[in-house]
Amino acid sequence: MSVTTQWTSSAVATPEVAKKLSTRAFVVGLVAALGSAFGFITGAENFMQAYLVGYLFWLCVTFGCLGWLMIHYIAARGGWGLIGRRIWEAGVANFPLMFVLGLPILFNLPKLYIWARPAAVAADEHLRYVTGAWLSMSGVWGRYIGFFAIWIAMAFLLRRWSAEQDLPENEGKALPFQWVAAPGLVIFALTSTFLVVDFSMSLDPAWASSIYGLIFVASSGLACMALTVIVTATLSNYQPMATLLTRTTLHDYGKWCFAVIMLWAYFSFSQWLIIWAGNLPEEIGFFRIRLQGGWEYASLFLALFGWAVPWGLLLSQDIKKSTRTLVPIACWILFMRLFDVFWYVKPSWQASLHPGQAHLFGITPWDILLPIAIGGFWLGSFFWNLRQRPLLPLYAPFATQVLEGEHAHD
Amino acid sequence: MAQTVERVSLARENPIGPGHGLGSVTDKITDIILRRPIGLGWVLGLLTALGLLGALHLAIGYLLYRGTGIWGVNIPVGWGFAIVNFVWWIGIGHAGTLISAILCLLRQPWRNSINRFAEAMTIFAVMCAGLFPLLHTGRPWLAYWMFPLPNSMGVWPQFRSPLIWDVFAVSTYATISIVFWFVGLIPDLATLRDTAKNPVIRGLFGALAMGWTGSARHWKRYESAYLLLAGLSTPLVLSVHTVVSFDFAVGIVPGWHTTIFPPYFVAGAIYSGFAMVLVLAIPIRAAYGVSDFITEKHLDFAAKVMLATGLIVGYGYLMEFFTALYGGAQYDRFLVWNRLHGPYQLAYIGLLMTNIVIPQVLWIKKIRLQPIFLFLISCVVLVGMWLERFIIVVVSLSRDFVTSSWGSYVPTIWDWMTYAGTLGLFFTLMFLFVRVLPMINMAEMKTLVPEAEVHHA
Numbered sequence: 088m089s090v091t092t093q094w095t096s097s098a099v100a101t102p103e104v105a106k107k108l109s110t111r112a113f114v115v116g117l118v119a120a121l122g123s124a125f126g127f128i129t130g131a132e133n134f135m136q137a138y139l140v141g142y143l144f145w146l147c148v149t150f151g152c153l154g155w156l157m158i159h160y161i162a163a164r165g166g167w168g169l170i171g172r173r174i175w176e177a178g179v180a181n182f183p184l185m186f187v188l189g190l191p192i193l194f195n196l197p198k199l200y201i202w203a204r205p206a207a208v209a210a211d212e213h214l215r216y217v218t219g220a221w222l223s224m225s226g227v228w229g230r231y232i233g234f235f236a237i238w239i240a241m242a243f244l245l246r247r248w249s250a251e252q253d254l255p256e257n258e259g260k261a262l263p264f265q266w267v268a269a270p271g272l273v274i275f276a277l278t279s280t281f282l283v284v285d286f287s288m289s290l291d292p293a294w295a296s297s298i299y300g301l302i303f304v305a306s307s308g309l310a311c312m313a314l315t316v317i318v319t320a321t322l323s324n325y326q327p328m329a330t331l332l333t334r335t336t337l338h339d340y341g342k343w344c345f346a347v348i349m350l351w352a353y354f355s356f357s358q359w360l361i362i363w364a365g366n367l368p369e370e371i372g373f374f375r376i377r378l379q380g381g382w383e384y385a386s387l388f389l390a391l392f393g394w395a396v397p398w399g400l401l402l403s404q405d406i407k408k409s410t411r412t413l414v415p416i417a418c419w420i421l422f423m424r425l426f427d428v429f430w431y432v433k434p435s436w437q438a439s440l441h442p443g444q445a446h447l448f449g450i451t452p453w454d455i456l457l458p459i460a461i462g463g464f465w466l467g468s469f470f471w472n473l474r475q476r477p478l479l480p481l482y483a484p485f486a487t488q489v490l491e492g493e494h495a496h497d
Numbered sequence: 498m499a500q501t502v503e504r505v506s507l508a509r510e511n512p513i514g515p516g517h518g519l520g521s522v523t524d525k526i527t528d529i530i531l532r533r534p535i536g537l538g539w540v541l542g543l544l545t546a547l548g549l550l551g552a553l554h555l556a557i558g559y560l561l562y563r564g565t566g567i568w569g570v571n572i573p574v575g576w577g578f579a580i581v582n583f584v585w586w587i588g589i590g591h592a593g594t595l596i597s598a599i600l601c602l603l604r605q606p607w608r609n610s611i612n613r614f615a616e617a618m619t620i621f622a623v624m625c626a627g628l629f630p631l632l633h634t635g636r637p638w639l640a641y642w643m644f645p646l647p648n649s650m651g652v653w654p655q656f657r658s659p660l661i662w663d664v665f666a667v668s669t670y671a672t673i674s675i676v677f678w679f680v681g682l683i684p685d686l687a688t689l690r691d692t693a694k695n696p697v698i699r700g701l702f703g704a705l706a707m708g709w710t711g712s713a714r715h716w717k718r719y720e721s722a723y724l725l726l727a728g729l730s731t732p733l734v735l736s737v738h739t740v741v742s743f744d745f746a747v748g749i750v751p752g753w754h755t756t757i758f759p760p761y762f763v764a765g766a767i768y769s770g771f772a773m774v775l776v777l778a779i780p781i782r783a784a785y786g787v788s789d790f791i792t793e794k795h796l797d798f799a800a801k802v803m804l805a806t807g808l809i810v811g812y813g814y815l816m817e818f819f820t821a822l823y824g825g826a827q828y829d830r831f832l833v834w835n836r837l838h839g840p841y842q843l844a845y846i847g848l849l850m851t852n853i854v855i856p857q858v859l860w861i862k863k864i865r866l867q868p869i870f871l872f873l874i875s876c877v878v879l880v881g882m883w884l885e886r887f888i889i890v891v892v893s894l895s896r897d898f899v900t901s902s903w904g905s906y907v908p909t910i911w912d913w914m915t916y917a918g919t920l921g922l923f924f925t926l927m928f929l930f931v932r933v934l935p936m937i938n939m940a941e942m943k944t945l946v947p948e949a950e951v952h953h954a
Binding site for chain 1: 735739743746747748749754755756757758759760808812813815816817819820822823824825826860
């Protein structure tokens with residue numbers, strides 16, 4: 088059945104509100120950054136630990152945008168994929184920003200990582216081995232620059248071709264998205280894994296887990312999907328998203344949240360079970376420090392509210408189909424992704440830099456302010472990027488089906 | 498700049514060949530069962546499979562007479578072919594449920610042509626898999642001890658052992674797979690009942706169809722039941738091979754104890770499962786002229802799934818090696834050396850070639866659309882996935898922590914006969930299946946023909 092539809096490119100333009108959101112986010116980011124600057128003066132180590140948590144969380148969101156964007160090009164070209172596309176494109180355009188925001192970590196490695204302290208390395212045989220094998224300064228810097236170059240290049244190409252698709256003369260023209268997206272997913276899985284090893288797993292250089300990268304990949308996918316729900320729902324108060332975001336599409340996003348939350352829990356549970364059952368001295372320490380000093384409640388909180396409760400709620404179709412119910416859950420999921428990064432970073436950082444001390448669960452003001460500061464800049468840039476292009480690539484294949492959605496003719 | 502665009506919606510991508518209607522789908526598939534004469538190729542294939550099945554009977558008979566000493570297993574390699582083949586077969590069984598359940602939930606219409614025989618393949622593969630641990634117990638007549646049955650000795654299974662979880666995981670998987678398969682068959686069995694001329698055959702299909710009339714009420718209940726079974730089966734796709742991976746990973750043996758095992762086992766299972774789907778689908782579409790139902794698109798999709806899951810398996814290998822070298826534990830580092838340079842070096846290189854290197858040709862679309870190449874690559878993947886399980890079981894066990902306890906493993910003729918025999922069992926059942934039951938789901942295929950489109954006034 089062929090249906091003719093009239094749509095204009097101005098009708099799918101991103102609403103003005105994106106500009107307002109961008110400005111507000113930058114202001115919030117700036118205020119939080121100024122507020123947290125005091126922390127660097129009073130305790131640079133604690134500050135850097137909180138900075139690492141905030142940075143890794145927003146890097147995960149950026150990773151998620153790249154992952155979903157590439158999945159869209161190879162497996163989900165219509166419906167939810169097409170509606171999410173410009174959101175994810177705005178997210179991947181933040182890779183240069185994340186490169187800059189990551190530099191303070193690289194300039195302050197000894198404040199975060201035991202392996203970056205020459206005296207500690209000289210005194211410990213394993214640290215000598217691991218710094219020789221992988222965690223050398225030049226290696227960490229080299230990988231950081233190389234990986235970001237790859238991600239920025241992939242994001243650039245995908246965004247450029249997508250912009251070309253906005254030109255009417257390119258309608259129906261085959262653009263080589265898949266040439267980047269298919270191998271890109273393989274490259275992305277490897278590079279993101281190794282970056283997470285450098286920045287997070289190496290906080291405890293005596294401990295290694297082969298599923299670690301996959302846990303962060305799942306976490307990234309989940310964080311980005313939750314953000315997609317929030318952004319599409321917010322923009323659905325304005326045209327064109329009011330027309331584009333149908334209950335079916337929202338349901339699809341809800342289903343993805345449900346599926347990926349399960350995947351994250353599956354990876355995390357597998358890691359815990361295998362290490363618990365093996366009970367080897369070089370491995371079990373990771374969970375021991377997270378099961379004492381108040382961290383046991385944090386771990387329980389993560390299992391219950393990071394997985395069980397949102398997953399249980401998302402079983403309901405009605406909850407997944409309404410912005411009123413799905414958006415609060417998506418906000419909660421996003422918060423729990425931040426808590427998850429905190430749970431991975433802080434205990435390992437405490438235990439490796441201050442061995443022999445009691446490591447109590449605690450949240451500093453910087454643990455709150457710095458993720459907000461980095462998030463402010465991230466979202467400010469994100470909404471600015473979003474404003475640069477129409478919210479829907481009008482000439483993309485399958486765009487017609489999206490425009491003929493449930494409310495298309497309201 | 499406001500551009501006015503006039504556009505026409507893209508035609509729905511139809512995964513079956515053109516020119517088919519409701520009647521032609523029924524005719525083509527029922528013809529294979531009810532009217533088509535038995536061909537020489539089918540007879541020769543069945544006889545070969547039956548020959549191998551005979552070898553299985555011989556091998557099992559002698560095993561029951563002499564005990565597991567006839568196999569190559571001994572300390573330190575107490576898990577030999579039995580566990581290698583168990584994991585291999587269980588893995589193959591995964592594609593059926595993935596295609597039936599997960600692709601159903603993901604609304605992928607291309608699954609409709611291949612789900613039926615993939616489900617049958619799953620059931621037969623699980624039957625083959627189940628034989629191995631049963632025989633490996635040494636006293637299969639006492640296998641019911643693995644179930645938590647109250648007994649006068651007060652002996653209970655060790656619930657903390659993944660081997661017991663396996664009993665529950667595999668038996669649940671087999672049960673749900675059979676129910677799912679049978680529920681999906683009911684409308685087609687009714688079609689066969691209504692089409693068959695022979696009263697005996699009509700009676701048989703009629704009994705199996707359980708009074709299906711095709712009424713709206715029947716369809717409504719059927720759809721609900723099917724969706725529920727798809728939902729129930731989906732976690733099973735993950736859980737079964739996850740539990741199988743725990744059999745290894747909860748132990749502290751180097752090469753087994755690594756956290757990536759669960760997802761990497763699941764990906765490997767789907768990898769080998771799709772390879773077996775292609776190994777079966779390619780000859781079937783040629784022999785029975787159903788290439789307009791199982792089209793090049795299906796081969797392309799299946800090849801892409803194989804490529805993707807193969808890459809996840811490759812990620813698993815890489816992470817396993819990386820973690821071993823990065824963590825720096827003495828035994829883990831030795832494992833890497835032992836796989837690359839030890840006595841089973843050739844098997845390991847073969848594994849890398851067959852599982853990782855050769856399947857990369859699937860990036861090329863022309864190869865994905867060439868049935869012969871695809872068939873050969875699928876065979877290569879099946880060999881590769883078998884080698885993977887061999888490496889995991891044998892290399893790790895033959896050289897563990899204490900050098901004085903090192904040993905080697907050589908399978909005996911009885912090991913090979915049992916393995917080949919299960920191939921015989923599998924193919925015997927497949928040969929019989931394609932002639933007595935509809936190997937392609939008629940009811941679901943009919944939803945893809947143009948007549949099934951909903952037309953609005």
